[in-house]
Amino acid sequence: MDMNEEKSGARKLRCDDTSKCFELLESILDGELGNPGKEVLKEKLAKCQPCFEHFHLEQAIREVLKNKCTKQAVPQELAKTIREKIQEAK
């Protein structure tokens, strides 16, 4: 499947505590752990197959949310209306 294939044989197929593991992975993906997070991540992904798969799914979801959830176009006159209202209020 990818370069990790030969290593994946050594991975645990079951995760001891999916909830806790997944929450940790999610925090790392959200950038909450900073650089130390990357080390923890490498270790986790190498050791645990469910975590490895979960990580890729989570990453894909963040990616599509960020890139494919189109932003609603701002109505053209909105900024102008706001400035006018503020002038009135001054």
Next chain:
Amino acid sequence: MSEVQRRKYSQEEKNSIFDGEFMPHIDSMYNFAYRLTFDEDDAKDLVQDTYLKSYRFINSFEQGTNAKAWLFRILKNSFINEYRKKSKQPAKVDYQEVETYYNSDDVDFQGTTDLRAESVKDMLGDEISNALNSLAVDFRTVIILCDLEGFTYEEMAKILDIPIGTVRSRLHRARNLLKEKLKGYAQHMGYKTDEEE
């Protein structure tokens, strides 16, 4: 985010803060408002209200702090306090109820075998958007703030007036619910799932 009026800005400073630090966020603000209300006019009103308030209370904004987070907090409060009351939407459950309801472990997403990263990547923007929009407003909100707008947990805690731990757990549940929706789409659209292999 302090409500305390620390100092007064001169008229010139006010204008420069408003133009330089507040107005550049109008796109994100409108997008957030639209995803909360699903209505163009309501979204416009909400953004306009927020900007008028931001100007009125500009002295409680501390220059150099995160203007976007400050504005989002005002918008979210306006939405809850004013807009939600006169909303055309059916009444939504409030935070407390949502939190309790989903506080059981059985909502935890059951493994990844039935939703694959590849199928998610193949989905269209509309499908992702619809899945997000179908979540209850409190769950939708944390995903918008985190994934679409890139706020940190700490900033989200301030915007939503909830502890960081609650941000984390609400986000976790929101993503699980989103995955359930996406799984539904994936099956419906005939994307490849493990079961078919």
